[in-house]
Amino acid sequence: MLKVLRLFLTVALLVTVTGCGDQRILERLGFIQTTSYDLAPRKENESEQKLMISVTIPRPDSGSGSGSGSGSGSGTGGVNREFLTAISSTSKESRIILSRQTELQLVSGQLRNTLFGLSLAKQGIWKHIDTLVRDPSISPRVKITVVNGNAHDLLTKNYPFHPRTGQYIDRMLEKESLSQIVPKTSLYQFTKDYFDDGIDPIAPIIKEVGDSVKIDGIALFRKDRYIMRIDPKQSIIFALMRADITQGEISVDLSGENRNNEHVTLSSLVSHRSVKVTPRKGNFHVDINIKVSGSVLEYIGVLDLEKNKDRSTIEKLVSQYIRTDAEQLIANMQQNRIDSLGLGKNIRSTLSYAKWHKMNWPDTYRNIDVQCHVKVQIKDYGMFTK
Amino acid sequence: MKWSRGTYNPPGTDNKQEDNKQTDDANVPASLQHTLDNFKDCTDLIHHTFPEINVNLVYFGHLVGSDELFRDVITPLTNVRENEVQALLTRNQYKLTPDSKSLIKGILNGQAAIFHNDKAYLIDIYKPGSRSIEQSETETVITGPHDSFIETATANLSLIRRRVKSSHLKVIKLEVGEVSKSTVYLLYIDGIANMEYVRELTDRINLIEVDAVYDGNMLIQYIDDSPNSVFPLFSTTERVDTAVSKLVAGRIVGILDGSPSVFAAPSSFFEFMASPDDYYQRWSTGTAIRVLRFIALIITLTFTALYVSVTTYHYEMIPEALLLTITESRSKVPFPPIYEALLMEITIELLREAGARLPTKIGQTIGIVGGIVIGQAAVQAGFTSNILIIAVASSAIASFVIPSYVMSASIRLIRFGLIIMAGILGDLGIALGIAYLVVHLSGLTSLNSSYLTPVSPNNFNDWRDVFIRAPFWALTRRPTQSRSPNAVRNRMRK
Numbered sequence: 060m061l062k063v064l065r066l067f068l069t070v071a072l073l074v075t076v077t078g079c080g081d082q083r084i085l086e087r088l089g090f091i092q093t094t095s096y097d098l099a100p101r102k103e104n105e106s107e108q109k110l111m112i113s114v115t116i117p118r119p120d121s122g123s124g125s126g127s128g129s130g131s132g133s134g135t136g137g138v139n140r141e142f143l144t145a146i147s148s149t150s151k152e153s154r155i156i157l158s159r160q161t162e163l164q165l166v167s168g169q170l171r172n173t174l175f176g177l178s179l180a181k182q183g184i185w186k187h188i189d190t191l192v193r194d195p196s197i198s199p200r201v202k203i204t205v206v207n208g209n210a211h212d213l214l215t216k217n218y219p220f221h222p223r224t225g226q227y228i229d230r231m232l233e234k235e236s237l238s239q240i241v242p243k244t245s246l247y248q249f250t251k252d253y254f255d256d257g258i259d260p261i262a263p264i265i266k267e268v269g270d271s272v273k274i275d276g277i278a279l280f281r282k283d284r285y286i287m288r289i290d291p292k293q294s295i296i297f298a299l300m301r302a303d304i305t306q307g308e309i310s311v312d313l314s315g316e317n318r319n320n321e322h323v324t325l326s327s328l329v330s331h332r333s334v335k336v337t338p339r340k341g342n343f344h345v346d347i348n349i350k351v352s353g354s355v356l357e358y359i360g361v362l363d364l365e366k367n368k369d370r371s372t373i374e375k376l377v378s379q380y381i382r383t384d385a386e387q388l389i390a391n392m393q394q395n396r397i398d399s400l401g402l403g404k405n406i407r408s409t410l411s412y413a414k415w416h417k418m419n420w421p422d423t424y425r426n427i428d429v430q431c432h433v434k435v436q437i438k439d440y441g442m443f444t445k
Numbered sequence: 446m447k448w449s450r451g452t453y454n455p456p457g458t459d460n461k462q463e464d465n466k467q468t469d470d471a472n473v474p475a476s477l478q479h480t481l482d483n484f485k486d487c488t489d490l491i492h493h494t495f496p497e498i499n500v501n502l503v504y505f506g507h508l509v510g511s512d513e514l515f516r517d518v519i520t521p522l523t524n525v526r527e528n529e530v531q532a533l534l535t536r537n538q539y540k541l542t543p544d545s546k547s548l549i550k551g552i553l554n555g556q557a558a559i560f561h562n563d564k565a566y567l568i569d570i571y572k573p574g575s576r577s578i579e580q581s582e583t584e585t586v587i588t589g590p591h592d593s594f595i596e597t598a599t600a601n602l603s604l605i606r607r608r609v610k611s612s613h614l615k616v617i618k619l620e621v622g623e624v625s626k627s628t629v630y631l632l633y634i635d636g637i638a639n640m641e642y643v644r645e646l647t648d649r650i651n652l653i654e655v656d657a658v659y660d661g662n663m664l665i666q667y668i669d670d671s672p673n674s675v676f677p678l679f680s681t682t683e684r685v686d687t688a689v690s691k692l693v694a695g696r697i698v699g700i701l702d703g704s705p706s707v708f709a710a711p712s713s714f715f716e717f718m719a720s721p722d723d724y725y726q727r728w729s730t731g732t733a734i735r736v737l738r739f740i741a742l743i744i745t746l747t748f749t750a751l752y753v754s755v756t757t758y759h760y761e762m763i764p765e766a767l768l769l770t771i772t773e774s775r776s777k778v779p780f781p782p783i784y785e786a787l788l789m790e791i792t793i794e795l796l797r798e799a800g801a802r803l804p805t806k807i808g809q810t811i812g813i814v815g816g817i818v819i820g821q822a823a824v825q826a827g828f829t830s831n832i833l834i835i836a837v838a839s840s841a842i843a844s845f846v847i848p849s850y851v852m853s854a855s856i857r858l859i860r861f862g863l864i865i866m867a868g869i870l871g872d873l874g875i876a877l878g879i880a881y882l883v884v885h886l887s888g889l890t891s892l893n894s895s896y897l898t899p900v901s902p903n904n905f906n907d908w909r910d911v912f913i914r915a916p917f918w919a920l921t922r923r924p925t926q927s928r929s930p931n932a933v934r935n936r937m938r939k
Contacts, residue, residue, distance in 0.1 A: 082757050082781075083759075084756065084757055084775075084782065085755075086775040088760055088772075090768065117768070119769050119773030169760065169761065169765065171765065198761070
């Protein structure tokens with residue numbers, strides 16, 4: 060009898076004490092899918108720089124075709140979205156303001172992407188990212204993206220022929236990161252690079268172009284401030300230098316190597332990168348060895364792919380091309396004192412902690428001697444033979 | 446009623462009077478008058494007299510076979526003279542029965558009583574009417590033997606004897622029920638079964654004090670270790686091949702007269718997940734099906750609960766593509782997910798129960814009304830979301846994958862608990878519920894051996910015949926649970 064009473068009490072406590080107050084019933088929630096952060100236009104009498112924060116919330120189509128929604132007829136599977144904007148000093152404050160505009164309970168557990176306007180990115184984005192990292196309901200896999208221009212304007216627009224804007228950007232980045240055009244920058248990766256000594260974070264940049272959104276390269280940060288951009292054409296070279304890749308494509312215009320009107324495109328790139336650090340009288344010599352193999356997808360020019368000799372000429376030309384570009388990129392980064400490749404990490408691992416700590420890394424970085432060694436190997440050149 | 450010897454209290458007091466009467470009977474010498482008094486008002490009792498040879502014959506006409514009656518009793522008795530009767534009755538099929546108690550018991554068991562010169566004899570001409578041996582409806586297999594047990598214990602015994610042609614197959618005869626006096630046969634294979642289990646089971650059956658037991662599934666509830674648990678602690682089967690396999694595995698099989706459900710003890714939880722089909726198919730197929738059944742177990746336990754917890758608490762867990770579909774189908778539903786889920790689950794249980802009680806022909810109507818009309822209409826009326834219908838339907842289907850009906854019913858009941866826990870505490874509730882379930886299961890014993898063998902206590906060797914169905918060359922030993930003195934079953938090499 061006592062046992063039954065005890066069981067009854069336990070169940071009663073579970074039901075009453077928890078009070079079901081923490082319920083988040085699906086249809087009463089507004090899932091924020093994408094958030095954009097911008098600097099709000101400063102008003103005359105304001106001393107504080109305010110933020111403009113916008114969110115998009117996907118909503119199932121109610122069937123009434125309410126006008127505010129997404130591009131109708133764009134094949135979005137009858138999905139509407141709600142777009143809310145608030146101007147406030149902090150991002151969590153904006154949540155309260157946003158919440159006043161909707162009947163749904165705003166939650167961030169389905170957040171997929173955060174967009175930062177370029178002007179805000181230049182001022183530093185860490186404090187906003189910090190808020191995101193602290194929220195346990197936000198996934199560490201949320202993407203961080205920089206918008207070349209105004210993020211609010213990009214997000215507010217509906218792009219015909221494309222899915223809902225938030226999903227459109229998210230899927231595009233997802234797909235492009237597979238072929239190494241943009242890095243996979245998640246909240247986790249950004250935070251890790253931010254706090255790690257000897258590497259600076261990076262993020263993809265997107266840009267609005269008329270009726271669509273375009274990938275505009277890679278944003279390089281110094282700590283949390285946006286400094287420079289890498290052109291999408293050079294993204295793959297950056298990717299080769301930064302890490303091993305297992306998928307990717309590179310298109311090479313050989314005119315830079317004194318061969319006019321010759322083009323070669325390599326696909327199915329598999330690369331291996333290794334960094335060798337040699338200390339040299341207070342300075343460092345860094346060798347980046349990159350081994351790339353791939354298959355020729357397209358070759359336009361005078362050489363014969365079926366000849367071993369000609370193939371090795373192409374290999375050499377492509378290696379040369381990658382090397383030139385890579386070294387130029389590094390020089391550029393050194394000038395801006397951003398170590399997006401994480402060379403600092405390699406150097407740090409050759410030093411004792413005290414030595415590393417004593418050294419002023421950003422200044423040293425500027426003067427280190429970096430050399431790239433690229434070895435391209437053509438695995439195959441198609442199944443057709445003459 | 447936990448089983449610990451010595452502290453057992455008899456359940457009812459109704460039987461005491463009869464007890465006294467019977468002890469009296471034991472002392473009374475067998476006599477015609479006493480017997481007839483005892484069967485007063487039993488109009489189905491047949492009483493023949495052969496005045497010329499001073500013989501009285503008493504029996505129940507419907508319990509004895511008429512051929513046997515004529516061959517062994519009527520014909521010999523009509524062909525003898527009075528002085529030859531005594532000689533005739535010394536033949537060994539006629540048993541001299543001195544006391545009245547055994548005489549009455551004999552008549553009730555289908556023997557004919559012959560009274561001659563103050564002496565009583567019994568002759569066994571028992572031949573009860575019974576249905577023929579048919580296919581089991583609750584445990585069907587696709588390949589393999591199709592015969593199953595029937596309500597007559599002797600027929601069931603013969604089915605087993607035909608498959609185990611060994612003098613080591615021993616049969617203990619016990620009696621259960623103060624009024625019904627049902628016979629229970631305990632079967633074991635000498636040298637394979639552990640005698641400790643045999644003794645324990647015999648003791649437990651002897652300690653039962655009830656008026657009547659009607660079915661094997663009922664009997665095991667009187668003798669299992671934790672009658673309050675939802676789980677059946679002894680496995681029951683209607684299939685002869687299953688019963689034989691349990692015997693050979695070193696378990697004890699019990700047959701209750703009047704019931705086609707034969708029980709085996711000790712049993713483990715995982716035995717309820719096995720079907721004879723696993724062994725009749727190639728081992729890879731058998732393994733796949735067995736794994737499928739464990740997946741079904743998880744689905745039936747948690748699918749609806751997961752729906753409730755995800756839609757109530759954990760919207761983060763839903764993949765993006767599914768999110769809007771679920772939200773859309775939920776948006777018309779006026780109830781919180783927990784009520785919605787309980788409503789549909791109860792509807793499914795109603796359908797199942799209605800289908801089980803109705804004749805097959807009407808049963809089909811139930812299927813149509815329930816499945817199509819209610820399912821379709823409930824969604825269209827905005828009563829439930831169609832995702833929930835999928836969850837409820839698939840967990841109902843999954844529950845029928847579990848081969849044992851009794852176990853499947855237990856699992857379905859537990860599911861309701863998990864749904865409520867999910868509604869209160871979300872995933873944490875499901876985790877707590879399952880944790881409680883595991884704790885409860887680990888505490889259960891079947892005939893004093895752990896119910897969760899071979900997982901706890903662990904024995905990887907046994908896993909070959911639990912989670913998978915290993916090829917026969919790998920199944921070399923009998924299950925550890927049967928604690929067989931002769932554990933090796935297969936000496937063949939691969």
